[in-house]
Amino acid sequence: MESDIKLIDADGKRLDGRKIDELRKIKIEAGVLHRADGSCYLEWGGNKVVAAVYGPREAIPRHSQNPLKAIVRARYNMAAFSVEDRKRPGPDRRSREISKVTSEALEKIVLTDKFPRAAIDVNIEVLEAEAGTRCAGLTAAGVALADAGIPMTDIPVACAAGKIGSNDENGKKTGGHVVLDLGKREDNFGDADLPIAISPRTGEIILLQMDGHLTLEEFDQALTLAIKGCNIISEIQKDALLEKYQKGLEVD
Amino acid sequence: MTITSSIKRDYLYNLAKNGKRQDGRDLFKFRNITIETDLISKAEGSARVKIGNTQVVAGIKMNVGEPYPDTPNSGVITTAAELNPLASPDFESGPPREDAIELARVVDRGIRESGVIELDKLCIEPKEKIWIVFIDIHIIDYDGNLFDAASLAALAAILTTKVPAKRFDLGEDYPLPVKDPAISCTSVKFNDVLIMDPSLDEEEIAEARITVATDSNGDIRAMQKGLKGSYTVDEIKKIIKVSLDNGVEIRKKLFESVGK
Numbered sequence: 001m002e003s004d005i006k007l008i009d010a011d012g013k014r015l016d017g018r019k020i021d022e023l024r025k026i027k028i029e030a031g032v033l034h035r036a037d038g039s040c041y042l043e044w045g046g047n048k049v050v051a052a053v054y055g056p057r058e059a060i061p062r063h064s065q066n067p068l069k070a071i072v073r074a075r076y077n078m079a080a081f082s083v084e085d086r087k088r089p090g091p092d093r094r095s096r097e098i099s100k101v102t103s104e105a106l107e108k109i110v111l112t113d114k115f116p117r118a119a120i121d122v123n124i125e126v127l128e129a130e131a132g133t134r135c136a137g138l139t140a141a142g143v144a145l146a147d148a149g150i151p152m153t154d155i156p157v158a159c160a161a162g163k164i165g166s167n168d169e170n171g172k173k174t175g176g177h178v179v180l181d182l183g184k185r186e187d188n189f190g191d192a193d194l195p196i197a198i199s200p201r202t203g204e205i206i207l208l209q210m211d212g213h214l215t216l217e218e219f220d221q222a223l224t225l226a227i228k229g230c231n232i233i234s235e236i237q238k239d240a241l242l243e244k245y246q247k248g249l250e251v252d
Numbered sequence: 253m254t255i256t257s258s259i260k261r262d263y264l265y266n267l268a269k270n271g272k273r274q275d276g277r278d279l280f281k282f283r284n285i286t287i288e289t290d291l292i293s294k295a296e297g298s299a300r301v302k303i304g305n306t307q308v309v310a311g312i313k314m315n316v317g318e319p320y321p322d323t324p325n326s327g328v329i330t331t332a333a334e335l336n337p338l339a340s341p342d343f344e345s346g347p348p349r350e351d352a353i354e355l356a357r358v359v360d361r362g363i364r365e366s367g368v369i370e371l372d373k374l375c376i377e378p379k380e381k382i383w384i385v386f387i388d389i390h391i392i393d394y395d396g397n398l399f400d401a402a403s404l405a406a407l408a409a410i411l412t413t414k415v416p417a418k419r420f421d422l423g424e425d426y427p428l429p430v431k432d433p434a435i436s437c438t439s440v441k442f443n444d445v446l447i448m449d450p451s452l453d454e455e456e457i458a459e460a461r462i463t464v465a466t467d468s469n470g471d472i473r474a475m476q477k478g479l480k481g482s483y484t485v486d487e488i489k490k491i492i493k494v495s496l497d498n499g500v501e502i503r504k505k506l507f508e509s510v511g512k
Binding site for chain 2: 033034035036046048050051052054057075077079080081082083084085086089090091121123125127128129130
């Protein structure tokens with residue numbers, strides 16, 4: 001059975017050859033879209049995500065306006081061709097939930113009281129999905145917001161940690177390993193997944209979800225690992241923004 | 253609804269009257285086109301097409317399904333287009349509106365009528381099992397002329413599609429059976445001037461729009477006129493000729509990018 005698959009070997013090497021605290025390959029590019037006020041293209045392992053920010057602009061419909069501050073509306077959407085079995089286009093319960101928690105996370109970071117009655121729209125489009133799209137989406141959104149010049153307290157960043165390999169070949173329970181950034185099969189057959197988003201400057205956690213089974217001690221380990229991952233990715237985000245603006249300064 | 257200032261309108265009118273355009277192009281010339289294929293490994297075929305700043309991603313997924321009763325020996329194509337709010341401040345999320353539906357249907361018609369996908373070869377068991385080809389088109393950045401960008405992306409994706417037979421225990425994967433594609437070229441008209449491949453600004457002041465899909469024999473495979481304006485017969489003839497010329501160029505580019 002495939003669920004008996006060995007996710008980690010005796011030397012602590014994972015299916016894709018990564019170490020337990022190693023991220024998949026991440027590539028970030030800022031300012032990729034022409035129309036958007038800010039945008040970002042991000043590749044993270046097998047994930048490919050584009051994010052675009054529009055705003056601040058008048059919030060429509062009117063009743064959605066807040067007279068005291070701006071609203072942040074993130075919309076997470078998966079392309080029909082982004083997964084193995086075609087996904088029916090349009091929002092489903094899962095993407096609505098991700099949109100909601102992402103909006104709330106971003107709202108914490110954006111200085112919304114500067115723009116009463118306005119909306120800041122963050123569109124996250126998943127072109128290809130392979131575990132960890134919500135983290136990829138939020139990380140891309142952070143870069144797109146910064147690229148749009150939206151005043152923020154920080155550039156938000158997300159990463160997941162999890163637990164794999166608590167079943168040995170004979171299906172017996174063993175200790176298991178807390179690992180950084182679950183891959184597709186680790187997510188499907190692993191024991192727990194803990195995606196978080198933080199404000200890297202202060203270390204505040206702005207998004208946290210968990211499914212699976214972790215002991216208190218494992219949770220502590222996973223959280224520390226995920227924060228470590230976030231801090232690494234935060235540097236890649238800043239490099240991407242820096243690169244865009246340095247490129248803009250070059251004279252040809 | 254977008255509002256164009258009359259100063260911009262007059263500016264574009266005057267340029268066009270003198271045979272010029274905002275970006276320095278000739279009236280009947282396309283912007284720079286780039287085609288990338290095989291960018292989504294989860295999809296059976298995929299492509300990203302840029303025409304100027306307009307950017308479109310198309311992906312193909314295939315499934316086994318039942319044929320329609322009236323065509324028991326042929327596969328099925330469905331085309332859907334999403335005008336993502338990502339692509340423009342004017343696009344909203346939600347179910348496809350009429351412009352997205354028109355876009356999908358015009359692209360669909362170009363593909364269907366040209367017979368680029370050999371549907372009769374997509375029959376697995378007559379009356380029982382056939383392949384369904386899902387063509388999904390995502391608009392990522394909108395700077396005019398979605399019709400051509402969308403159909404070119406769909407074609408590039410189709411020409412690089414592999415039928416996922418292995419996944420359905422139907423033998424080895426093989427390339428999707430395809431024939432000669434029809435290339436669509438869109439032009440608009442304003443103030444009695446015709447221009448090819450309108451940018452967003454030009455589209456906003458357009459009075460009439462026409463899309464012509466032509467094949468490698470120089471025959472017309474699909475057409476669609478849109479907007480409120482009208483054309484004279486001479487104008488239509490002129491447009492068909494220009495569309496054919498551009499079609500030859502674009503076809504060459506398409507074949508180069510998909511390695512044919």
